[in-house]
Amino acid sequence: MKAALSEASKVEIRRLMAQFPQRQSALLGALFVAQDEAGALYPEIIAEVAEVIDLPVSEVTSVASFYHLYRFSPEGRHLIQVCTNISCLLSGCDRVLRALKQRLDIEMGGTTPDGRFTLKTAECLAACETAPMMMVGPDRHGPLAPENLDEILARYG
Numbered sequence: 001m002k003a004a005l006s007e008a009s010k011v012e013i014r015r016l017m018a019q020f021p022q023r024q025s026a027l028l029g030a031l032f033v034a035q036d037e038a039g040a041l042y043p044e045i046i047a048e049v050a051e052v053i054d055l056p057v058s059e060v061t062s063v064a065s066f067y068h069l070y071r072f073s074p075e076g077r078h079l080i081q082v083c084t085n086i087s088c089l090l091s092g093c094d095r096v097l098r099a100l101k102q103r104l105d106i107e108m109g110g111t112t113p114d115g116r117f118t119l120k121t122a123e124c125l126a127a128c129e130t131a132p133m134m135m136v137g138p139d140r141h142g143p144l145a146p147e148n149l150d151e152i153l154a155r156y157g
């Protein structure tokens with residue numbers, strides 16, 4: 001866990017602020033800068049973002065918690081997002097999810113003890129034609145079946 005922002009990140013946040021007439025407009029970008037450096041938006045990191053951007057901590061926390069792209073705890077090296085939207089639901093994403101939880105031995109939202117994978121669900125990932133599908137990092141995989149998960153997971157060290 002990184003509990004303090006570097007001066008470089010603070011400079012980047014100030015650079016973002018300078019691009020907008022109102023400092024609040026730079027908040028989403030500032031949170032990404034902080035998350036990229038710290039690995040997650042820990043309370044100490046949120047407090048630093050609030051101080052740099054001169055907003056109440058409660059406001060920064062509230063914005064960060066609204067968007068699913070921000071995280072409050074660290075993720076594994078590879079984020080698995082299993083689509084659970086309608087096409088994937090009708091094509092058996094529940095079987096895929098059960099198999100992934102079993103193989104990785106973690107619950108939804110969890111991270112493997114070796115820090116390799118974090119497992120999450122997602123809304124439609126724009127690949128309905130390959131339902132049921134998942135993303136591992138930036139890569140799309142589908143159609144999935146419990147039988148082909150091991151081969152896919154083995155590609156990610």
Ligand code: FES
Pocket residue numbers: 083084085086087088089123124125126127128129131133
């Ligand atoms: S519903 Fe799963 S990718 Fe669209």
